[in-house]
Amino acid sequence: MHRIAIIGAGPSGFFLADRLLSQDTVPVAVDMFERLPTPYGLVRYGVAPDHEKIRNVTRTFDKVAARPGFRFFGNIEIGKHVTLEELQHYYHLIAFTTGAQTDRRMGIPGEDLPGSHTATEFVAWYNGHPDYRDREFDLSGERVAVVGVGNVAVDVARILARSHDELAATDLADHALDALRASGVREVHLLGRRGPAQAAFTNPEVKELGELIGADVSALAHEVELDELSASALAGDDDATTRKKLEILTDYARREAAGKARRLHLRFLVSPVEILERNGRVGGIKLVRNRLVLSNGELKAEPTGQFEELPVDLVFRSVGYRGVPIPGLPFDERRGVVPNEAGRVLDPAHGSPLTAHYVSGWIKRGPSGVIGTNKPDAAETATAMLEDVVAGRMLSPDRGDIEPLLRDRQPDLVDWAAWQRLNAAETAAGQPAGRPRVKHTRIAEMLEAIKAKG
Numbered sequence: 001m002h003r004i005a006i007i008g009a010g011p012s013g014f015f016l017a018d019r020l021l022s023q024d025t026v027p028v029a030v031d032m033f034e035r036l037p038t039p040y041g042l043v044r045y046g047v048a049p050d051h052e053k054i055r056n057v058t059r060t061f062d063k064v065a066a067r068p069g070f071r072f073f074g075n076i077e078i079g080k081h082v083t084l085e086e087l088q089h090y091y092h093l094i095a096f097t098t099g100a101q102t103d104r105r106m107g108i109p110g111e112d113l114p115g116s117h118t119a120t121e122f123v124a125w126y127n128g129h130p131d132y133r134d135r136e137f138d139l140s141g142e143r144v145a146v147v148g149v150g151n152v153a154v155d156v157a158r159i160l161a162r163s164h165d166e167l168a169a170t171d172l173a174d175h176a177l178d179a180l181r182a183s184g185v186r187e188v189h190l191l192g193r194r195g196p197a198q199a200a201f202t203n204p205e206v207k208e209l210g211e212l213i214g215a216d217v218s219a220l221a222h223e224v225e226l227d228e229l230s231a232s233a234l235a236g237d238d239d240a241t242t243r244k245k246l247e248i249l250t251d252y253a254r255r256e257a258a259g260k261a262r263r264l265h266l267r268f269l270v271s272p273v274e275i276l277e278r279n280g281r282v283g284g285i286k287l288v289r290n291r292l293v294l295s296n297g298e299l300k301a302e303p304t305g306q307f308e309e310l311p312v313d314l315v316f317r318s319v320g321y322r323g324v325p326i327p328g329l330p331f332d333e334r335r336g337v338v339p340n341e342a343g344r345v346l347d348p349a350h351g352s353p354l355t356a357h358y359v360s361g362w363i364k365r366g367p368s369g370v371i372g373t374n375k376p377d378a379a380e381t382a383t384a385m386l387e388d389v390v391a392g393r394m395l396s397p398d399r400g401d402i403e404p405l406l407r408d409r410q411p412d413l414v415d416w417a418a419w420q421r422l423n424a425a426e427t428a429a430g431q432p433a434g435r436p437r438v439k440h441t442r443i444a445e446m447l448e449a450i451k452a453k454g
């Protein structure tokens, strides 16, 4: 039996485990390590609570966990409870699926003013991530800017625009539900630095903004109109998705406001150059108007020198996630990923694979794509791993089962059965109010709930 450790219990970890456990060429056992007591990574702590259907992918992950040879070691931190060096004595292969745990910086003045936050913090807070549940967001102001026009920016805008009744039917964390109920937010500006054709959001997500019960959506006709470069790029190929996106945005530019309680403004070709201060906190955002220029085959934003100031009380920077280095592994600082070839970690000294160390998901390719994108990505890494087993390119573990060591170092280890008890407690707590679950957001409470059900 070949023993495999997977570090990180998010979607890429589960897709990788699935691939490894569903083949019968090579006998393998998979131990999945997770720093938090809960599995599913961004499916629990990133996916918007009002997108419950996307969360249903956890049913697939539960089937993986039920496969013979799978074990879950939750509440175990690599580097704290056990080191990578120690793991190398217990496993033939080690794969990292740790995702992209931080955010990109914008590098503009005022970025760190009170009232300027990353979208990643806000998302983790409203989803009840234990590391973020005590963050505070002052939602008393009326105007918010969200920088970036990716799907995370759209999630943040939509959650800010939803009514209390809509949110109360979801598993949005209770502390966030209370704070959002008292929210004074009336206007949300989403700021895209390039044009509408280059916007990173996907069509179903931007279409949903136009269907909100409690918010009007608008765009500016002159910003939605295609510039010459985008028009000729589009004329040259058969890109039905971008055409549909432009149709949706053109419709928004033509819409009359219906007088709903909140308003979302979609802006394009503007870049923040400074977050402005008022009374020691965010008071506005200074934007420069951009034009598109062709550079290395890509349409990029170039500032025109024409400025605009938008008074806002709060800024969410949603300009992309970024991977963090893993102690003991090489790291590509520029791309924020572990250097690899088809999932095999590369030794930067000679560019050849580091024996038996692999990556999959965002730490492998960067923070792009939807949850399902991680499936083919995991298949590629699994293929490399299985090829290496067949070729004998593995570590030579000299110790037996790691579980006793882990339980000794972390008496509060959460295995799959323990997680299922926590899951049952959370779903039962949601039932009276018709919610999918009420999340525990503190680790101590999670452990208590597990013990109470034990």
Ligand code: NAP
Residues within 6 Å of the ligand: 051, 105, 106, 147, 148, 149, 150, 151, 152, 153, 155, 192, 193, 194, 198, 199, 200, 201, 205, 271, 272, 318, 319, 320, 321, 367, 368, 369, 370
């Ligand atoms: P993203 O899709 O990469 O979007 C990042 C946005 O930030 C882009 O609009 C980008 O503009 C902009 N940006 C980057 N640097 C900037 C700067 N310095 N100034 C101004 N704007 C800047 O990333 P994301 O929204 O964090 O999402 C991550 C991934 O998760 C994506 O693949 C997304 O589709 C996925 N996701 C999916 C869903 C869903 O399916 N419902 C929900 C959430 C997230 P440029 O294009 O000009 O670089």
